[in-house]
Amino acid sequence: MSKGKIAAQKLMNECGIDDPTEFPLDLIAFGRGATIIEKPLGNSEGRIVFGKKKTIITINSDIHYPSKKRFVLAHEIGHLEMHRNQPLIHNDTDATLEYFKSGNQETEANEFASELLMPESLFKKECKGKKFGPDLIRSLAERFQTSITSVAYRYFEIGDHPICLFYTLNNKVQYWKRPDNYPYFIIDRTKLAPPDDSVAAEFFDKQKIYPKEQSKQQIWKSTWFVLHDRENDNDFKFYEYCIITPAYNTVLSIVWEEIK
Ligand SMILES: [Zn+2]
Structure with missing residues (x-):
């Protein structure tokens, strides 16, 4: 199992979460010691800064879609859980949120976000017996309140077709x-x-x-x-x-x- 997936399952166990859509993500981040702020970040989508006293997660307020914000926040929580203080700052752009990269902390954070937002067992249950197509991808994105793109990658990994x-x-x-x-x-x-x-x-x-x-x-x-x-x-x-x-x-x- 990937490091990101293990960390996400550990977090859900510790917080007693079965279905991530029933629990606000910002409360999870807060409970794990981070403060979240939203402000314009230019080309960045999200950022986490590990300070001496406080850890701050910033989400770009210019992101239009709540589902994308959710994915970015889940990605930053992944850094919070797995990469504390190494390095002190993660600056996330469309490139680091890109799923095709492999073998680094960004991949780990993406795998974490994917498992946190779309837990494998729930996702498989929602796919079972359903015909593949754009409608299924869209309905899964709605069900898990995450971006269409993240659902596409998830489906690639564990979907039926x-x-x-x-x-x-x-x-x-x-x-x-x-x-x-x-x-x-x-x-x-x-x-x-x-x-x-x-x-x-x-x-x-x-x-x-x-x-x-x-x-x-x-x-x-x-x-x-x-x-x-x-x-x-x-x-x-x-x-x-x-x-x-x-x-x-x-x-x-x-x-x-x-x-x-
Ligand atoms: Zn990152």
């Missing part, structure tokens, strides 16, 4: 993930533009953002994956759902296959 993730910034693919043992191979486009026929490309080329009810778009297997000689694109049903953040010029593409 295999999905692949592609993260594109400024029209360049930065990272991608496929489940272990996934039967298809991804065409590596790291540092390149997303495929011409992808939904991500429609945003970068034409600023196209689909309305909610059309956010599940059919694509070809060959859009993101290797299509072998004897395979026919028409034999596959792949879809792409893009979570677009225009303010950061980022797209998180969720790609999955529907099997009858």
